[in-house]
Amino acid sequence: MFNMPKLPLADWIDSLVDWLSHFEGFFYAVTSFLGGIIDAFQWVFDIIPIPLFILIVMGATWYITRKNRRWGLLVFELIGLLYIWNQGYWRDMTQTLTLVLSASLLAVVVGIPLGIWAATNKTVAKIVKPLMDFMQTMPAFVYLIPAVAFFGIGMVPGVVASVIFSMPPTVRMTQLGIEQVPTELIEAADSFGSTGWQKLYKVQLPLAKPTIMAGINQSMMLALSMVVIASMIGAMGLGTQVYFAVGRNEAGSGFAAGLAIVILAIILDRVTQALNQDKH
Amino acid sequence: MSTKIEVKNLTKIFGKHVRQAQTLLEAGKSKDEILAETEATVGVDRANFTVEDGEIFVIMGLSGSGKSTTIRMLNRLIKPTSGSVLIDGQDIAKMSKAELQKIRREKFSMVFQSFALLPNRTIQENTEFGLEIQGVEKEERAKKAREMLEVVGLKGYEDQYPDQLSGGMQQRVGLARGLANDPEILLMDEAFSALDPLRRKDMQDELLDLQANLQKTIVFISHDLNEALRIGDRIMIMKDGEVVQIGTPEEILSHPADDYVERFIEDVDRSRVYTVGNVMIPATTVNIEKAGPRLAARRMRENGISSIYAIDSQKHLYGIIDANDVRKAIKEDQKDIRSLVQDVVPTTHIDTPLSDLMDDISSTPVPYAVVDDDNHLLGIIVRGAVLGALSGNEVNVNV
Numbered sequence: 001m002f003n004m005p006k007l008p009l010a011d012w013i014d015s016l017v018d019w020l021s022h023f024e025g026f027f028y029a030v031t032s033f034l035g036g037i038i039d040a041f042q043w044v045f046d047i048i049p050i051p052l053f054i055l056i057v058m059g060a061t062w063y064i065t066r067k068n069r070r071w072g073l074l075v076f077e078l079i080g081l082l083y084i085w086n087q088g089y090w091r092d093m094t095q096t097l098t099l100v101l102s103a104s105l106l107a108v109v110v111g112i113p114l115g116i117w118a119a120t121n122k123t124v125a126k127i128v129k130p131l132m133d134f135m136q137t138m139p140a141f142v143y144l145i146p147a148v149a150f151f152g153i154g155m156v157p158g159v160v161a162s163v164i165f166s167m168p169p170t171v172r173m174t175q176l177g178i179e180q181v182p183t184e185l186i187e188a189a190d191s192f193g194s195t196g197w198q199k200l201y202k203v204q205l206p207l208a209k210p211t212i213m214a215g216i217n218q219s220m221m222l223a224l225s226m227v228v229i230a231s232m233i234g235a236m237g238l239g240t241q242v243y244f245a246v247g248r249n250e251a252g253s254g255f256a257a258g259l260a261i262v263i264l265a266i267i268l269d270r271v272t273q274a275l276n277q278d279k280h
Numbered sequence: 281m282s283t284k285i286e287v288k289n290l291t292k293i294f295g296k297h298v299r300q301a302q303t304l305l306e307a308g309k310s311k312d313e314i315l316a317e318t319e320a321t322v323g324v325d326r327a328n329f330t331v332e333d334g335e336i337f338v339i340m341g342l343s344g345s346g347k348s349t350t351i352r353m354l355n356r357l358i359k360p361t362s363g364s365v366l367i368d369g370q371d372i373a374k375m376s377k378a379e380l381q382k383i384r385r386e387k388f389s390m391v392f393q394s395f396a397l398l399p400n401r402t403i404q405e406n407t408e409f410g411l412e413i414q415g416v417e418k419e420e421r422a423k424k425a426r427e428m429l430e431v432v433g434l435k436g437y438e439d440q441y442p443d444q445l446s447g448g449m450q451q452r453v454g455l456a457r458g459l460a461n462d463p464e465i466l467l468m469d470e471a472f473s474a475l476d477p478l479r480r481k482d483m484q485d486e487l488l489d490l491q492a493n494l495q496k497t498i499v500f501i502s503h504d505l506n507e508a509l510r511i512g513d514r515i516m517i518m519k520d521g522e523v524v525q526i527g528t529p530e531e532i533l534s535h536p537a538d539d540y541v542e543r544f545i546e547d548v549d550r551s552r553v554y555t556v557g558n559v560m561i562p563a564t565t566v567n568i569e570k571a572g573p574r575l576a577a578r579r580m581r582e583n584g585i586s587s588i589y590a591i592d593s594q595k596h597l598y599g600i601i602d603a604n605d606v607r608k609a610i611k612e613d614q615k616d617i618r619s620l621v622q623d624v625v626p627t628t629h630i631d632t633p634l635s636d637l638m639d640d641i642s643s644t645p646v647p648y649a650v651v652d653d654d655n656h657l658l659g660i661i662v663r664g665a666v667l668g669a670l671s672g673n674e675v676n677v678n679v
Contacts, residue, residue, distance in 0.1 A: 184394050184395075184396040185398065187352075187392065187396065188392060188409075191357060192385065192413045193381040193383075193386075193413055194413050198413055202398075202413075203398065206398070206400045207400065209400075
């Protein structure tokens, strides 16, 4: 055992990363595409006056919870967002929101079709399962290194690392939701002569919706948990404030910024959960 | 009647090594041997049957008998391993995907044991489902669905959701959905098995009422022999993937094909299946237009009975004549017996199920007379014949 040479895995990965950086054009295209999405979110958040923003959030919550009013959540949103404004973290909060929403959007756009595919094809399922395990359990810091190599520093590599880390729940829950549709309902759809798409849109997706929504909610929370890590490679936002506070050994401002992240997390979580409680 | 579905050598083998298993099956090996040798399970073993246009054909068997697999091969929810399923002469087992979708849309509907309604859709939207799949215009399918919901007695429930309805009502929705796209063939997979006994009986009655108007070809799966006997025009009994017997309810009850069927029918409530026609015997009669008291007396003596049915030359039933009255008439030297006729005979119709008569048969002194719509006497019901039929003795099958 002692004489066995060390497997040069690290070298191999380095070579792979080096080799991949030859596809500069591709990564540049991806960077501009993601940058476009991020800028669009940020642009919208920046032009909305803060009081109006708070009203929009509360109005949306009011509408989403129309069948099951939740006054507590509305009060929490008001106080929480006023706190963030008051602490001077508003722009940081919108940057974090941009990061989370961009990452979640990508996780949904990639994750749902992948989950559907895995639910309908056993071979795909066998490949996807370990891949998702890997993506979710590999320490998130590790993604930062190639992300910087391919996408530079800033929001884009932050979003990429967040997507990789946060996508598994969406994929898994989509697969689970579709697999859980009762056999008889699938048979009913088939027996009336449905095409594959009709079956998917009229039966499988509507029935899997609550499960898929729970997956999206989880992905969003995971993306939010990435904000401090992403701040190390220049993704601006509340994470940056926490990171700076750690560097300067300022417990107070670290806590204040951390609290803002918690508030944002609770609002995002409760609102996406409320979306899911619409029973019929 | 023409043949709607013709099934030839239909076989389904599940598992691995299907081809090898099939060779063994054709070589006459048993299912257990095949399972041991190839790890393949024979679901349905070379079933042959036909379903006629407009009949209710019940496939009956216990769980694991292959009945659910068989019905699913009729519309190819399960693809047969071998054999053919001819629907109006076209083999569904050989159809392309597009042809299959077309024939499912045009000719088939299916009703499921656990209803298979979409929980996120209203009753109305669920009923429209089949038409929606066919691409029927919104207004037209809404109209059609409303009509069907009215037919099954669910008018007013259109905007409810399935979980707001009882099991019986949900299955009515399943039936309405099945009927809405006006199928030629209705496949019902244990459609009433999940309902409680009272609801089940209601639904059976309702299906029979509907069928009287619709005249669809219905293939109905059941594990309940009483249900099969009640609604089936013909019944196919399956065991371990094989067809054991095909026949009308009376044929199966009176001539079970083997011990298995016999054990099955032991506990059947025969009074539901047998009608008056199955147990009636010829009546001893006297023609009141021609006969006098002496002839009547002799006939009663010959047959060892104390009363005789009075008819005219056209066999219209008038009533009954009692032996004591005849004796009195002979003493008084009366020639005409018309005055002796007592109109006290209870009558019944030839198609009446015995179960409807049970209470009355035991309490009336005079045997029931079986008459047709014009009051012609066809026969009578004596208690002995009824008891014989209920205990499983021979009955008149071909009446």
